[in-house]
Amino acid sequence: MRRNQVLSWGVNLFLTVGALMAMFPIYMAILNSFKSDGEMFRSFIALPQSISFANYREAFVRLDMLSSSLNSATVSILGIAGILLCASLAGYKLSRTSGRISAFLFLLFVSSMLVPFHSIMIPLTRMAKALHVSGSIYGLSVIYIGLGVNMAVFLYHGFVKSIPRELEEAAYIDGCSEIKMYFQIIFPLLLPITVTIAILDFLWIWNDFLLPLIMITDATHYTLILSTNVLFGEYNKEWSLILASLVLTAVPVLLIFSFFQRYIMEGITEGAVKG
Amino acid sequence: MNQNGFRKYFSLLAFVAPAFILYALFLLIPTINGLYYSVTNWNGLNPSYRFVGLENFIELFTDDPYFLDSIWFTLKYVICMVIFQNVIALLVAVLIESRRKSKGLFRTLFFMPNMLSLIISAFMWTFIFTQVFPQLAEKTVLTFLGQAWVGDPKYSFLAILIVSLWNGVGYMMIIYLAGLQGVPQHLKEAAVIDGANIYQQFWHVTLPMITHAITICLFLTLNGAFKVYEVVFGLTGGGPGRSTQVITMNIYEEAFSNNYRYGYASAKSVILFLIVLIFTIIQLRLTKRKEIES
Numbered sequence: 001m002r003r004n005q006v007l008s009w010g011v012n013l014f015l016t017v018g019a020l021m022a023m024f025p026i027y028m029a030i031l032n033s034f035k036s037d038g039e040m041f042r043s044f045i046a047l048p049q050s051i052s053f054a055n056y057r058e059a060f061v062r063l064d065m066l067s068s069s070l071n072s073a074t075v076s077i078l079g080i081a082g083i084l085l086c087a088s089l090a091g092y093k094l095s096r097t098s099g100r101i102s103a104f105l106f107l108l109f110v111s112s113m114l115v116p117f118h119s120i121m122i123p124l125t126r127m128a129k130a131l132h133v134s135g136s137i138y139g140l141s142v143i144y145i146g147l148g149v150n151m152a153v154f155l156y157h158g159f160v161k162s163i164p165r166e167l168e169e170a171a172y173i174d175g176c177s178e179i180k181m182y183f184q185i186i187f188p189l190l191l192p193i194t195v196t197i198a199i200l201d202f203l204w205i206w207n208d209f210l211l212p213l214i215m216i217t218d219a220t221h222y223t224l225i226l227s228t229n230v231l232f233g234e235y236n237k238e239w240s241l242i243l244a245s246l247v248l249t250a251v252p253v254l255l256i257f258s259f260f261q262r263y264i265m266e267g268i269t270e271g272a273v274k275g
Numbered sequence: 276m277n278q279n280g281f282r283k284y285f286s287l288l289a290f291v292a293p294a295f296i297l298y299a300l301f302l303l304i305p306t307i308n309g310l311y312y313s314v315t316n317w318n319g320l321n322p323s324y325r326f327v328g329l330e331n332f333i334e335l336f337t338d339d340p341y342f343l344d345s346i347w348f349t350l351k352y353v354i355c356m357v358i359f360q361n362v363i364a365l366l367v368a369v370l371i372e373s374r375r376k377s378k379g380l381f382r383t384l385f386f387m388p389n390m391l392s393l394i395i396s397a398f399m400w401t402f403i404f405t406q407v408f409p410q411l412a413e414k415t416v417l418t419f420l421g422q423a424w425v426g427d428p429k430y431s432f433l434a435i436l437i438v439s440l441w442n443g444v445g446y447m448m449i450i451y452l453a454g455l456q457g458v459p460q461h462l463k464e465a466a467v468i469d470g471a472n473i474y475q476q477f478w479h480v481t482l483p484m485i486t487h488a489i490t491i492c493l494f495l496t497l498n499g500a501f502k503v504y505e506v507v508f509g510l511t512g513g514g515p516g517r518s519t520q521v522i523t524m525n526i527y528e529e530a531f532s533n534n535y536r537y538g539y540a541s542a543k544s545v546i547l548f549l550i551v552l553i554f555t556i557i558q559l560r561l562t563k564r565k566e567i568e569s
Contacts, residue, residue: 254390
């Protein structure tokens with residue numbers, strides 16, 4: 001009995017130390033974002049003398065973080081809305097239609113999930129230029145829809161199988177048109193998987209770095225991560241500003257996490273088990 | 276009947292078209308184009324280019340030491356990630372699963388770093404490595420923290436691993452936790468009655484029951500680790516020199532920041548795709564066989 005208790009304490013200690021290590025960089029970034037450069041270099045671990053938002057104010061005024069926050073939000077919202085609309089239509093129909101064409105289209109969507117982004121990066125920039133979608137926030141969101149629908153189609157396809165067909169047949173007999181039936185009956189039933197996909201895609205688009213890096217050149221169209229990157233790339237790193245912008249980038253994600261933690265974890269296991 | 280079949284395909288087309296058109300434009304066609312560019316000498320600026328056969332592929336294996344170095348470095352990284360990420364994630368998952376009250380709290384804390392993007396993680400850790408650690412080494416007893424974490428090739432590989440693991444372990448942990456919850460309680464109890472100790476229980480009962488989770492996690496780690504970019508970009512930028520350059524970074528440099536040899540860089544992209552594909556197929560074959568056996 002005593003040996004078990006010692007073991008249990010050991011496990012608790014190990015997990016606590018591990019959790020502290022996991023939290024340390026985030027805690028450090030938040031803590032020091034409230035200090036001035038001088039105060040920071042006297043001691044990183046000391047608590048700030050007073051909670052000062054000067055760094056954040058400067059980030060907003062001098063670096064126009066407001067505009068890059070809005071850009072990030074716009075890309076995420078438009079991208080997610082497009083993915084949800086396009087992929088739910090396609091996933092639903094592919095799941096309900098049997099036959100070779102439908103099976104082939106589904107396979108095409110799914111197999112492309114293996115293609116690394118770096119392998120299409122070069123032709124994609126050329127395509128984006130040819131279609132005049134490079135260099136703008138709206139163009140960027142359209143590209144995200146194109147890159148994101150495959151996984152969403154896959155998840156919708158699996159979910160639709162669990163919905164009984166009788167509903168659609170009844171609506172069909174009542175003379176409901178197909179597209180009307182889809183929006184009034186099917187789409188609301190897809191809500192659980194829609195939430196999961198929306199969250200996963202938000203995390204992806206909000207956190208994505210490489211695609212905006214190669215598509216956006218004009219500073220007024222920068223996303224939050226691009227602004228942070230520019231700041232970080234300067235030779236004389238102004239850590240107080242960098243930390244403030246890091247925290248600004250991280251906060252929405254951590255908020256989403258605290259509200260939807262269960263959905264996120266379920267989404268991960270669901271996506272993983274089916275894949 | 277015929278009318279009906281036509282209608283069926285028309286409505287299939289109408290529903291799938293929006294997703295398919297965007298998918299084709301931004302993913303399918305670029306994939307095919309990439310394959311085509313890899314056998315041309317297109318340089319991105321010059322509008323005319325011609326077919327050069329396998330010339331690009333021959334060049335990158337015989338006349339491009341930086342590319343080969345980046346492959347070796349990436350392989351080293353992949354092997355370390357596959358081992359450490361899965362061992363740590365499984366260990367943490369098993370320990371968390373054994374807790375009763377604190378299970379939820381620990382799960383949240385270990386998972387949280389995964390929510391941040393890799394590039395943000397790398398920036399945050401650069402702050403820790405270059406500012407916080409040296410100060411801690413100077414002012415406290417933790418002198419071992421005072422290394423040139425980012426500037427010295429010996430330590431920068433370790434730094435890259437630390438950040439990748441910090442960000443990635445939580446994700447795998449969630450999958451392992453789901454796998455562990457699927458292990459039937461009565462099997463464990465039977466093993467306890469038969470006198471199995473904790474280690475025997477783990478090796479002979481738990482591990483065989485979660486092979487599916489292991490397959491998934493190995494697949495995800497392998498697939499992700501070959502594509503590593505952001506962590507290295509944020510921490511070392513591939514340096515010092517080219518000592519920490521990974522494949523993706525070599526491709527990016529070739530295409531966008533060096534000499535705009537799009538055709539040649541596309542050939543490198545094809546190689547990256549093939550490497551990922553081959554390793555994934557081998558891994559899935561091996562672990563699937565294990566799964567059936569157990």
